[in-house]
Amino acid sequence: MMENPPKAPYNDIMNDSDLRDDSPLFCARCRVDLARGTGNFYVVRIEAIADPSPPRFSEEDLNRDPRAEIERLIEQMRDLSERELVDQVYRRLVLHLCGPCYRQWIEDPVK
């Protein structure tokens, strides 16, 4: 009986829809044009998720009136669109960087 060969992670990366698109690519830092298939740029994916751990409540929180607290939160969110609310907890960005920019960036991504 033949087993399916394990799927190579490399192929997963290359099949990604970020690269299948035919729109022009440019470096997110220096704006140089990037050509697909030349191996001279990097795809950088950034996923930011708001602290996923369960909230901690203090004694003070528990002594607050929950109804007033809910009203306060609803008031706080009133002017935000659904998109803005989602953006507050989750963002996913895809950047393309040319070789030189990538090599500078990866050494200190939080700069």
Ligand SMILES: [Zn+2]
């Ligand atoms: Zn660049």
